[in-house]
Amino acid sequence: MGPVIDNLDLYWSGFLQSLEFILWCLVGSLLVGTVMAAFRVSPVPSLRALAVAYVNVFRNTPLTIVLFFMAFGLPELGINQSYFFFAALGLILYTGAFVCEALRSGVNAVPAGQAEAARALGLTFTQSMRQVILPQAFRSAIPPLGSVQIAMFKNSAVAGAFGIGGDLYSVGKTLTSARGYDYVPVLTGVAIGYLIITLTAAALLTLLERKVAIVR
Amino acid sequence: MTDSSSVLFDVPGPKARRRAQVLTVVGGLVILALVALAVMRLAERGQFDAELWSPWINPTDENFAQVWRLVGEGLLATVIAAALAIALSLVVGIAVGVTRMMFTPILRIPVVAFIELFRGLPVVITIVYVWRAIVETEVPIDWLPGDDALWYLVIGLTLYNSVIIAEILRAGVASLPRGQREAGLAIGMTPWQTMRSIQLPQAFRTMLPALVSQLVVILKDTSLVAVIGLGYRELLDRGNQIAQFLDNPIQSLFIVGAIYVVINYTLSRIAIWLERRLSRASSSADEPEAEPAAAGA
Known part of the structure; x- marks a missing residue:
């Protein structure tokens, strides 16, 4: 474990960089996923079709290809940004598709009677979504949403392998290639870094699930 | 609707x-x-120029045959890796899942630790780790058929997915009515016999859709080798190779991506179809005219 102890500061900054990346993707993917889920259940056919196409394409494409596309395709569209931006956008779009599906399963888990009651009271689509369906949907969507987000935390390592720069994965790369440390101890340090993130998140998720669980 | x-x-x-x-x-x-x-932006930069697309879509192009042959080889390599990984994950996953369920709480600790460890690690890290650990400790894997890189990938994917399968299996067994196990024990079967011939077969049925979905995950994850640079020539790696040779990354990635989407979309549909079929079969299980398979295989 020598290399890890010697470079603890480097690991720490990598850990923080990974966390920052993850937080951007967390917020972004929840936003994109929620908007798409709203499209997916909306009465407007063109928006529904867009959401269906989005989900099917991004769920079935490997993340690696999405990231390659961001890196090669966006500059061709005239968008020139850092790799951090490209990788975050790729991971957001990829995760958003799963968030959309998790939310939709949550909406579907709300008993039809709730929606019927809301409609019977004369609430409009937007009102019944906002005040009746979505608050309940979010609750029952928390377990799948949580696992989608934890999967995203792990996928951030793929983005790291692409080179967002300075994150845990690149710390591992720098230490082994540029400074010539042995792989196994360095990777163990990187693995511990990711485990801290994922295991903490999993523990928090269990707590949250217990708190908001609804017995049906 | x-x-x-x-x-x-x-x-x-x-x-x-x-x-x-x-x-x-x-x-x-x-x-x-x-x-x-x-489209306009892309057209402005000449991304729709015929010479960028023709190796992919024009059979008379000099590179057409070569390009599709490479894609075929890459696809085959991807399928081989995915098939090996799912088969091994099933075997290991069942072993891990069953030991987790059958062992006493104290003996269970290492199994639970194994599960939590590999469930929490990113697959990329697991694959790199397996690769370096095998290279540095000089574990002999030459006797295995195929590239070494194939086995780094397969072992890495297996470690991750077997744990997932073990958890799916456990959820499947947990969802069975308690009476199933109790009935088995009551007629004098040992706990192992009950697990093997009563609980597992039923859990498998409920697991099937989840297993097919897991296959999609594995298929997508095989493309990670291309990022790590292990040198296993699967579909995405071939796509990158072609893109470099023809200097048309967007077009090549588009085609390769479309191939993944088609395969995975088909698999996802199969999973949904299985789910519908199985849920129909089990909801009719308490009706007298239910076919024997539905009544509890």
């Missing part, structure tokens, strides 16, 4: 229908405008 979204709004009246039509048109126009903008 099949899902509950139909309850969210009334059967539209004339006014609502008009509004929906307007929104459809507006929404459609916005989407079209965005697509058109993207």
Whole structure:
């Protein structure tokens, strides 16, 4: 474990960089996923079709290809940004598709009677979504949403392998290639870094699930 | 409509229908405008030029045969890796899942630690770790058929997915009615016999859709080798190779991506179909005319 102890500061900054990346993707993917889920259940056919196409394409494409596309395709569209931006956008779009599906399963888990009651009271689509369906949907969507987000935390390592720069994965790369440390101890340090993130998140998720669980 | 979204709004009246039509048109126009903008930008930069696409779509192009042969080889390599990984994951996953369920709480600790460890690690890290650990400790894997890189990938994927399968299996067993196990024990079967011949077969049925979905995950994850640079020539790696040779990354990635989408979409549909079929079979299980398979295989 020598290399890890010697470079603890480097690991720490990598850990923080990974966390920052993850937080951007967390917020972004929840936003994109929620908007798409709203499209997916909306009465407007063109928006529904867009959401269906989005989900099917991004769920079935490997993340690696999405990231390659961001890196090669966006500059061709005239968008020139850092790799951090490209990788975050790729991971957001990829995760958003799963968030959309998790939310939709949550909406579907709300008993039809709730929606019927809301409609019977004369609430409009937007009102019944906002005040009746979505608050309940979010609750029952928390377990799948949580696992989608934890999967995203792990996928951030793929983005790291692409080179967002300075994150845990690149710390591992720098230490082994540029400074010539042995792989196994360095990777163990990187693995511990990711485990801290994922295991903490999993523990928090269990707590949250217990708190908001609804017995049906 | 099949899902509950139909309850969210009334059967539209004339006014609502008009509004929906307007929104459809507006929404459609916005989407079209965005697509058109993207297409124009791409066209401006010559991304639709014939010479970039022709190796992929023009059979008379000099590179056409070569390009598709490489893609075929890559696809084969991807399928081989995915098939090996799912088969091994099943075997290991069942072993891990069953030991977790059968062992006493103290003996269970290492199994639970194994599960939590590999469930929490990113697959990329697991694959790199397996690769370096095998290289540095000089574990002999030469006797295995195929590239060494194939086995780094397969072992890495197996470690991750077997743990997932073990958890799916455990959820499947947990979802069975308690009476199943109790009945087994009551007629004098040992706990192992009950697990093997009563609980597992039923859990498998409920697991099947989840297993097919896991296959999609594995298929997508095989492409990670291309990022790590292990040198296993699967589909994405071939795609990158072609893109470099022809200097058309967007076009090549588009085709390779489309191939993944088609395969994975088909698998996802199969998973949904299985789920429907199985849920229909089990909901009719308590009806007298249910076929024997549904009554409890």
